[in-house]
Amino acid sequence: MMLLLQAIDTAKQVVDSLSKTVQPGALPQEELRFGDLLIKGGWVMVPIGILAVLGLVIFFERYFTIRKASKDESNLMAQVRSSIISGKLDSAVAICKNSNSPLGRMLQKGLLRIGRPIKDIEGAIENIGKLEVSKLEKNIAILGIVAGIAPMFGFLGTIAGVIKIFYDISKTDNISMGVISGGLYVKMVTSAAGLLVGIIAYVLYNVLNIMVDKVILKLETDAIEFIDLLEEPSK
Template structure:
């Protein structure tokens, strides 16, 4: 009988201990770290890094859609210009190029306005307009390249700021516990990661736009050569 009482008492104590532990666990505040809180822990250095990201994305999308619009298929333009020239209607060909409102149209228009001069002069005029059109397409792309270079530097600056904060907190509290140095570690790691991430994004965007421009240049050169061949045909 005594043994049964002891077993019952032990079981009651275990149940009471388990209940208390469950209650304590339920009272522990939620320590889950959210993404927004993590960014805030990076400190003031996250502001310029964020602004660099916004700048790079705004320029990227603006240039992306501009280049795509300029790179639309202009095969019908070449055909219409060819038909007008073969029919002897030069003014119609010029009007077609003017109304196209495209880099190729402006190049061909300049060439058509030079008809009657030596082919070398026509080629030179088309080439000069082509350079101006390419410069327009490349507008502000270099800024994305600058962002790709300096964003990691801001991250490194945040790393230095985090280390300074760690030593400052230690000197202030005379304590090297994890709780004291964690603030500086947050600044150090978050800013480094953010700077590298923004740099990678900007680098990828910069190269995508450069590839699109290079493809556009090749297309313009091909169409320009076809146009010059068209002008030389009657003289053959």
């Protein structure tokens, strides 16, 4: 009977010991919140946030500008063709000027050069086209820079956090896994944030470049059509 009681008592002690060991880790002591993680990321999250806002502002500003430049100009070309065929060059110039578009400015420059050799007209249109493309590409390069340096800021924050962790360990002689992992997962938030901003900026950068390429192709096509129109009377 004594042996049975001792066995029961021992079993209770083992169960109590296991429950004390498992219970602290069974439920999280602190709920992980996204906003808290961003705050705990440290000072590096400030430049990463600034880069994110800068990238979005540049993208939307350029997006609407390029989209406006890529609108269908078939009506403009038809009006210019009709005016040239009927000999109303002044009317064609006025139509191009009122269009307030890259193609309109290119055609206007070409119309003002009528009477000169075709090569001179082509050169004038090409020069205006380069200026218009430069206007469309304005600040897009900054988006590419954001895509490049945002991840670097993220890695910098993580490295700074690791340095601080080991500095604290050297001062306190506390090398417990809780201290190391607890500080490290917070600091890796900066890497995740930097990579996220960099990836998004890289995608947006290429989206704008694709849009600009489409506008360039359309302008070149319309410019060739305009030159062919000017050469028709001489054929």
